[in-house]
Amino acid sequence: MLxxxxxxxxxxxTLVLALVLVFLAASTYFLYGRSLAQRTDSSxxxxxxxxxxxxRAELSDAxxxxxxxxAAREAMLEHRFRGTLFALLDSNGNVLESSLDLxxxxxxxIDHADELLDSIxxxxxxxxxxxxxxxxxxxxxxxxxACARHxxxxxxxxxxxxxxxxHSQMESLEDIRDTFYWAIPIALVLASVGGYFLARQSLxxxxxxxxxxxxxxxxxxxxRLAIKNSRDELxxxxxxxxxxxxxxxxxxxxxxxxxxxxxHELRTPVAILRGEAEVTLAREDRxxxxxxxxxxxxxxxxxxxxxxxxxxxxLTRADAGQYPLNLRExxxxxxxxxxxxxxxxxxAAKNITLKPNLESDLPIIADEALLxxxxxNLLDNAIKYSPRDTAVxxxxxxxxxxxxxxxxxxxxxxxxDLQPRxxxxxxxxxxxxxxxxxxxxxxxxxxxxxxWIAEAHNGRLELTRSDANGxxxxxxxxxxxxxxxxxNS
Numbered sequence: 001m002l003x004x005x006x007x008x009x010x011x012x013x014t015l016v017l018a019l020v021l022v023f024l025a026a027s028t029y030f031l032y033g034r035s036l037a038q039r040t041d042s043s044x045x046x047x048x049x050x051x052x053x054x055x056r057a058e059l060s061d062a063x064x065x066x067x068x069x070x071a072a073r074e075a076m077l078e079h080r081f082r083g084t085l086f087a088l089l090d091s092n093g094n095v096l097e098s099s100l101d102l103x104x105x106x107x108x109x110i111d112h113a114d115e116l117l118d119s120i121x122x123x124x125x126x127x128x129x130x131x132x133x134x135x136x137x138x139x140x141x142x143x144x145x146a147c148a149r150h151x152x153x154x155x156x157x158x159x160x161x162x163x164x165x166x167h168s169q170m171e172s173l174e175d176i177r178d179t180f181y182w183a184i185p186i187a188l189v190l191a192s193v194g195g196y197f198l199a200r201q202s203l204x205x206x207x208x209x210x211x212x213x214x215x216x217x218x219x220x221x222x223x224r225l226a227i228k229n230s231r232d233e234l235x236x237x238x239x240x241x242x243x244x245x246x247x248x249x250x251x252x253x254x255x256x257x258x259x260x261x262x263x264h265e266l267r268t269p270v271a272i273l274r275g276e277a278e279v280t281l282a283r284e285d286r287x288x289x290x291x292x293x294x295x296x297x298x299x300x301x302x303x304x305x306x307x308x309x310x311x312x313x314x315l316t317r318a319d320a321g322q323y324p325l326n327l328r329e330x331x332x333x334x335x336x337x338x339x340x341x342x343x344x345x346x347x348a349a350k351n352i353t354l355k356p357n358l359e360s361d362l363p364i365i366a367d368e369a370l371l372x373x374x375x376x377n378l379l380d381n382a383i384k385y386s387p388r389d390t391a392v393x394x395x396x397x398x399x400x401x402x403x404x405x406x407x408x409x410x411x412x413x414x415x416x417d418l419q420p421r422x423x424x425x426x427x428x429x430x431x432x433x434x435x436x437x438x439x440x441x442x443x444x445x446x447x448x449x450x451x452w453i454a455e456a457h458n459g460r461l462e463l464t465r466s467d468a469n470g471x472x473x474x475x476x477x478x479x480x481x482x483x484x485x486x487x488n489s
Contacts, residue, residue, distance in 0.1 A: 013195045018188055025180040032176060036169045041134055044084075044147045048162040051079050051086060052151050055160070059153055068155055072097035083165035085144065087120045091157045095121070115139060124148055124159045142167040194233060209238060222249060268346070268380050269305040273298055275345025297341065325367045325456060332362040332371070332403055332477070336396045339375035346380060350388045354379075357395035362403060365480055366457050374453040375405070377446040378473055382409035385471075398479060405475035406464075413466040422463055423451045450475075
């Protein structure tokens with residue numbers, strides 16, 4: 001068997017790799033253990049310094065004979081960290097206060113507190129005059145790293161002993177050892193098997209893959225490398241490369257959809273601004289009140305235009321349920337009326353009549369901007385797919401403990417096979433709903449945004465009817481049980 005070059009190469013490769021792995025494992029374990037010990041010492045020294053500062057501050061604010069004990073307790077509560085204990089001793093070696101008198105912190109379990117206190121007293125009595133003396137004490141799980149510090153105050157001299165549990169440090173080292181115990185043999189076995197098969201095969205498949213990969217670009221990201229054997233290393237490499245191509249293709253598609261999303265969202269406010277300006281400039285005999293009303297609409301839509309740009313970048317947070325809602329007390333009928341005012345220029349462009357059917361006094365607790373956006377999206381969708389010289393109706397009614405918002409158009413409807421997909425993001429039903437003008441075709445985001453807004457308010461949006469006579473979208477929103485006190489001042 002040793003006459004085979006494949007076997008000899010595999011054995012030499014495995015031996016050299018084993019020596020390297022053992023050396024690296026030993027070096028890593030040693031360096032990591034020393035680093036942990038240094039970080040523990042540095043941490044406990046800094047913690048003792050902070051404790052001493054806090055103790056002096058608390059002592060100056062707490063006069064009386066019990067001031068040192070009270071100040072020590074307050075400092076211990078303030079510096080109560082995981083796996084940390086404190087003990088404050090007076091000049092006679094008596095323990096004034098210790099963390100053992102407090103509820104134990106996580107990762108600290110002491111079975112014999114008296115023995116630990118004896119060790120603390122002995123360590124404090126032997127501590128030299130250095131700013132911080134270090135020692136490892138027995139007790140608990142894994143022992144403690146102790147630091148003794150002398151504190152001189154106007155009330156007397158004290159010795160602080162800060163202890164850091166070594167349990168987590170020992171667990172970390174044990175985890176590293178256990179990992180090395182099974183990781184090194186597994187690595188050697190895998191390396192031996194991989195080296196044996198690599199020695200048997202040529203690198204011709206790699207050259208073929210490289211040649212095919214050089215021909216790929218943004219125009220043909222849908223192409224994939226051929227996988228001859230998905231179980232070997234080259235097959236896994238090819239599979240990983242194909243997955244990378246899939247992610248790149250998805251990224252390009254997401255970017256394209258984002259551009260379409262932005263164009264759809266920005267088109268509506270721009271059209272309103274342009275429509276209001278054209279209507280205002282078409283007549284010279286308008287009253288000042290009419291000019292002010294138009295200017296107010298232009299101002300509101302310009303603000304909304306700026307907000308849409310920011311909203312597009314927060315769409316991902318909305319999908320993840322992390323979009324913050326600015327809930328306020330408002331009236332749903334007023335929001336619907338405002339949406340009708342904003343949509344009137346869009347309707348005027350196609351000579352479409354907007355028919356309001358709004359019940360009065362419909363209080364609701366919601367995000368006004370988002371609800372207004374939902375209503376405008378539904379109106380925009382209805383106007384967009386309605387023939388000229390027709391009507392679009394917006395109704396808001398209360399039914400029991402919820403509100404019903406219906407937007408009805410007189411378009412050609414949506415075919416049954418496309419109705420289940422109407423709320424999908426970036427989906428457009430242009431094939432089933434004729435477009436009077438080419439620019440009316442949206443990016444397919446308006447209904448999906450409206451659906452998200454309804455669901456964000458614990459409601460739902462449904463396509464309740466769609467046939468040759470038109471379509472009806474219905475929004476169901478929960479109504480407040482108790483009438484909110486709304487301040488319109």
